[in-house]
Amino acid sequence: MLQKTLKKWLNQFKQYFFTYSDGFYHLPYSSKSPQALVDSFANYPFIKHNKVKQSIFANTPFCEGGFNYQELEEGLWVIYSKMKYKTNVAFDLVYDNPEEMKMEDKGYYMLSLNNVTNKAVIETDICEKQLCFSNYSWTFFKPKERNCDLNFKGANNKYITLYFNEEWLQKNLVQNSLFSEAGLNKFISSDEPYIAWPLNENEEVVKNFNIFDEVMNMNNEASHIDFLQFKLCTLNLIFDFLKICIDQQVIEKHFAIDYKDKFSINKVENYLTSNLYDKFPGIDWLAEKFKISESKLKSEFKQFFGKPIYKYFQEKQMLLAKELIIENKLLIKEISYKLGYENTSKFTAAFKKYHGILPSELQKQEFEIAV
Known part of the structure; x- marks a missing residue:
């Protein structure tokens, strides 16, 4: 059969x-x-x-x-x-x-x-x-x-x-x-x-x-x-x-977006969300890796996902950072380092801009809930 x-x-x-x-x-x-x-x-x-x-x-x-x-x-x-x-x-x-x-x-x-x-x-x-x-x-x-x-x-x-x-x-x-x-x-x-x-x-x-x-x-x-x-x-x-x-x-x-470029744009997005433990690799590096021009990558990524590519990557990092703080297995300094930030202050500023709260305040809230 x-x-x-x-x-x-x-x-x-x-x-x-x-x-x-x-x-x-x-x-x-x-x-x-x-x-x-x-x-x-x-x-x-x-x-x-x-x-x-x-x-x-x-x-x-x-x-x-x-x-x-x-x-x-x-x-x-x-x-x-x-x-x-x-x-x-x-x-x-x-x-x-x-x-x-x-x-x-x-x-x-x-x-x-x-x-x-x-x-x-x-x-x-x-x-x-x-x-x-x-x-x-x-x-x-x-x-x-x-x-x-x-x-x-x-x-x-x-x-x-x-x-x-x-x-x-x-x-x-x-x-x-x-x-x-x-x-x-x-x-x-x-x-x-x-x-x-x-x-x-x-x-x-x-x-x-x-x-x-x-x-x-x-x-x-x-x-x-x-x-x-x-x-x-x-x-x-x-x-x-x-x-x-x-x-x-x-x-x-x-x-x-061209049929072939659609493949490239989706693969770029998947690569970024699979590599959040690092600095943003750069438009030029991504364009070369996925065989698409820099201008197309910038314009078509925004067209397809609604945001500039770096902003998209950073927002996903901030969502990950929140989960890492809630898990409470790493210090804020360690999270900052893992996500590729040069220093903790830059990470803290980015986190507050996206979530409206300092990482330390979120950490304190989670601790009080746990207690």
Whole structure:
């Protein structure tokens, strides 16, 4: 049975069979349509597909987790995925036979709210808590555009993705005044392939992960799905995106990052959060190591993660420093040294600027709580 399943999968994707390059296992999936996407994952080995609950679960050498899917109405699907990664995995969007696709098959737009949570590499002998860093973002892809989701080993990632075709877009969104006010009509008619926009974790839209946990019955706590509530939440998610595009002038400020550069930018971010016990290595050193120009590294990192690269690194160091103080296994002077600061006073100033409290005051508070 397993051999038959493997053969079927290999035949379907023989020209796209998973490969290993750039430190990632590349796994293909079809996005000619949401149904094709579901079918392509369902045909992977070691996959459980529950057609009644419309869910897929995977436990493979690559990852563990899955997704729930629903067709809310003709031309509109929602897929909510949650996955933990055992190794570096890149999901590559492919079309089964792009040269043979019908002219009238225009494909699907993909609007996704993303939560990527990576583990920080920390010495467990001085910090027992597992420290994770979450990044939130929107992505909006036009049909048939190349896409690749990068997932690092140890990551716990969540994606709420809406798929809608051209007919649904024209009927339900294009005529809405918010759509044009957000500048999305200009984006649709432009040559830009996609929008990727960072979000802060305290933005209201982030609450949609908890909302969709409930309305899509991700935890199997309800006997059935309330489709009216589900549709309402889906429409609210779309309007959240439109409002952010207006409030943050997304279309005016956004620029698309090249497919290859996207790999480099993500690898830079992962390298930084895996090497917090050191000084910032420098833009020039990072650019040379990850084969990207300094100007691109600076502009594209900020575009992708919402902050200048050094500020991003320093903020992650300050989060780590707080955990080290709470663990109370190192002196403040030792923490300062471990994080690459020249002297304790500079570390103390940086810590207070970010956390609003001196390291010594936090240490005292933690001691009083312990007593």
